[in-house]
Amino acid sequence: MSWLSPMKALLVLVSFALPAPQLFAQEPEIFSLEDYEANSRRGADRDAFQVLDNPKLVDVAAADEELSPDEPVIGLRVGKFAQAYPISVMGGIELVNDTIGELPVTVSW
């Protein structure tokens, strides 16, 4: 993968001390509808991809049987509660309406 040449990498290293350019300061923060219409495409019907609603979660012992130690997970912590969503699973599900402790949350990938 080629991201940056070594010379450019040096420039980038220097430039991160500078403030971010304010090229779009006069525009609203969200993406414009025009940009959305120009750069979006329907890949499937609504709800063609499965979404999970408050799925059953398992404990560490059960997860250990399925996950390899180096498998990346999305980890979410709210107060004393912690929940993990393996990227290998989220790559297929993409969106979960879940609850952590008492807090309703979305997890997406």
Added chain:
Amino acid sequence: MYERQLDGEVLSFGHEGVLYRNSFMMYDRKTESLWLHVTGEALKGPMRGKKLKFLPAEVMPWKAWKMLNPQTKVLLGEKAHGFMGSFNLKEKLSSYGLAVGSGRTQTLFRFNLLQRVPLLNTQVDSKSVVISYDQKNSYAVCFAAKSGQQELHFDPVLNDPESSEKRLLMRDSETGSTWFRMSGECSAGPLKGQFLERLPATTWLGKRWIGFFPEGRLVGLE
């Protein structure tokens, strides 16, 4: 990740089936507004302009997460194949970065840079921040670099090999206080007990992020 409650009401979301700049759109089942899952903002429909509250989350290896959170619950399920899913399995953590800042001009700090420079004092949205990276577990967090009105600058501190304390540490040069690098809690010194404010920051696959934020700032090595 976001709270899915807004103005006292719980929202739930479905998959719209539309890709915008190669990221999928979600819709809320009540108003059918379309939301960007990558920023938590409603783009189209009655909720346009609303924003879900950001919840910090980290992407790290399972073994590291369960060590930090032995009581964690875990989602299991079928492993991904096909549309949008399969490539994740082939990517290494070095392909990721931490995106910081708001709007379209946010900055992605690639993990390959943070692997070499694991503690960065820098500026995002004209605010001083400190980005801390756990080289062993390949994940990063971002904090506001201040206590009250006082701006702080941090240097990494090596753990005493005699000590049982293995958590990563840093010290601010203004007060000499010592802090846990990944939690932002001050462990010793004049500011002991204080927490740095954790800032919204999202782990992205670099390639995806560039496609979504072409005006953004990429900081990293080849």
